[in-house]
Amino acid sequence: MSTDGAAVAGDGNNARLFEQARRVIPGGVNSPVRAFRAVGGTPRFIARGDGATITDADGRRYIDYIGSWGPMILGHRHPAVQAAVHAAVDDGLSFGAPTERETLLAEAILQHVPSMEQLRFVSSGTEAAMSALRLARGATGRNVIVKFEGCYHGHADALLVKAGSGLATFGHPTSAGVPEAVVRDTLVLEYNNVAQLDEAFALHGERIACVMIEPICGNMNFVRASLPFMKRLRELTSRHGALLVFDEVMTGFRVALGGAQALYARDLPGFAPDLSVFGKVIGGGMPLAAFGGKRAVMEQLAPLGPVYQAGTLSGNPVATACGLATLQEISRPGFFEALSARTRDLASGLGEAAKGAGVAMATDSEGGMFGFFFATTLPRNYGEVMATDKDRFNRFFHAMLDRGVYLAPALYEAGFVSSAHSQADIAETVAAAAASLGGHTDR
Numbered sequence: 001m002s003t004d005g006a007a008v009a010g011d012g013n014n015a016r017l018f019e020q021a022r023r024v025i026p027g028g029v030n031s032p033v034r035a036f037r038a039v040g041g042t043p044r045f046i047a048r049g050d051g052a053t054i055t056d057a058d059g060r061r062y063i064d065y066i067g068s069w070g071p072m073i074l075g076h077r078h079p080a081v082q083a084a085v086h087a088a089v090d091d092g093l094s095f096g097a098p099t100e101r102e103t104l105l106a107e108a109i110l111q112h113v114p115s116m117e118q119l120r121f122v123s124s125g126t127e128a129a130m131s132a133l134r135l136a137r138g139a140t141g142r143n144v145i146v147k148f149e150g151c152y153h154g155h156a157d158a159l160l161v162k163a164g165s166g167l168a169t170f171g172h173p174t175s176a177g178v179p180e181a182v183v184r185d186t187l188v189l190e191y192n193n194v195a196q197l198d199e200a201f202a203l204h205g206e207r208i209a210c211v212m213i214e215p216i217c218g219n220m221n222f223v224r225a226s227l228p229f230m231k232r233l234r235e236l237t238s239r240h241g242a243l244l245v246f247d248e249v250m251t252g253f254r255v256a257l258g259g260a261q262a263l264y265a266r267d268l269p270g271f272a273p274d275l276s277v278f279g280k281v282i283g284g285g286m287p288l289a290a291f292g293g294k295r296a297v298m299e300q301l302a303p304l305g306p307v308y309q310a311g312t313l314s315g316n317p318v319a320t321a322c323g324l325a326t327l328q329e330i331s332r333p334g335f336f337e338a339l340s341a342r343t344r345d346l347a348s349g350l351g352e353a354a355k356g357a358g359v360a361m362a363t364d365s366e367g368g369m370f371g372f373f374f375a376t377t378l379p380r381n382y383g384e385v386m387a388t389d390k391d392r393f394n395r396f397f398h399a400m401l402d403r404g405v406y407l408a409p410a411l412y413e414a415g416f417v418s419s420a421h422s423q424a425d426i427a428e429t430v431a432a433a434a435a436s437l438g439g440h441t442d443r
């Protein structure tokens with residue numbers, strides 16, 4: 001560990017660094033959930049990652065199930081990714097001019113996502129979702145957008161909206177600083193509710209530019225859009241000339257190589273969204289995201305079309321090198337089968353540990369993404385997620401952290417397994433869960 005003014009392993013460094021950070025950074029963090037506000041306690045300052053583990057400023061090692069909130073599908077410091085990034089750094093950090101790797105990464109992504117013929121790179125999921133929204137509005141000449149309660153699409157103004165008070169009413173800003181006028185055209189519906197979809201389209205169908213959805217929602221832990229719901233959503237959007245936008249920032253190249261849309265296409269022949277948004281895994285841990293769709297829609301973008309969109313660091317050469325090396329590794333035959341099996345082992349192991357302790361837990365997983373709830377059945381929407389046992393989740397989170405397992409610090413977040421997680425890591429995690437839940441057999 002570095003000694004040049006940085007923390008040296010020992011007790012109290014996390015607390016000291018948090019105190020120091022809070023003086024100069026609001027809440028001590030650069031993204032709110034990192035502050036542990038939902039679960040309480042001191043956030044861990046991470047000094048280093050290695051495979052499936054991270055080590056904090058006190059020298060404590062944890063099995064990491066956050067993986068930078070999704071990107072680290074190969075674990076930390078994967079040798080091929082590290083080498084590609086080092087080589088790219090040696091060529092220069094940024095040029096603001098086209099580079100070959102942008103095209104290669106675009107080709108590598110498009111190859112696995114047949115619904116897209118073209119894409120454009122940006123630097124964050126927020127930017128990608130915001131740009132897709134502008135493109136959908138520009139391409140359709142309509143203003144109304146539909147989203148679902150519990151889905152997060154980054155922090156662009158028009159998407160920071162909570163549900164309106166009645167069925168198919170327009171939403172209210174979720175954040176101070178977002179004017180009512182900006183969200184006046186955003187309709188918020190309940191996830192998995194077909195009747196609400198029908199009513200929204202009956203009332204507003206000809207004004208709807210797009211419907212944006214997390215197909216497997218990782219921002220309310222892990223909730224799948226049901227097949228009947230997705231089928232109806234596709235029918236209604238097509239019939240009314242609205243674009244269906246899949247936000248696959250989390251699920252893209254994570255639940256399957258082709259993202260969640262590949263899974264829906266398997267069950268609903270011919271299924272495809274009109275626009276897709278990617279982030280996280282496609283950048284392998286560097287700031288990189290993308291949005292894409294059919295050529296006719298994408299060519300509405302500047303410099304070809306009237307929809308403006310740009311970025312100084314878009315398609316950054318180091319980020320594209322990182323993304324390319326990551327995609328190359330995860331495209332190897334058998335990669336997703338192995339990752340899925342390991343993730344399923346974790347989810348079922350957690351379920352078994354809970355059962356052994358007499359605690360109600362429902363679990364689910366797809367590819368390298370998983371969720372667990374302190375509830376008897378899997379929730380289907382935001383209201384049901386919020387009705388699960390939050391106090392027990394918070395106790396469990398800290399009990400696991402104390403035992404060296406780093407879970408997402410809020411019950412509405414998904415978990416991630418990487419290819420670096422070994423069977424021994426899973427077994428250690430399940431044993432920690434059994435021990436953590438052992439003291440709470442009140443159910």
Ligand code: PMP
Nearest residue numbers: 124125126152153154247249250
């Ligand atoms: N969409 C989804 C589904 C996400 O999970 C996130 C981030 N967790 C975003 C968009 C925003 O991405 P970013 O944090 O890179 O802006």
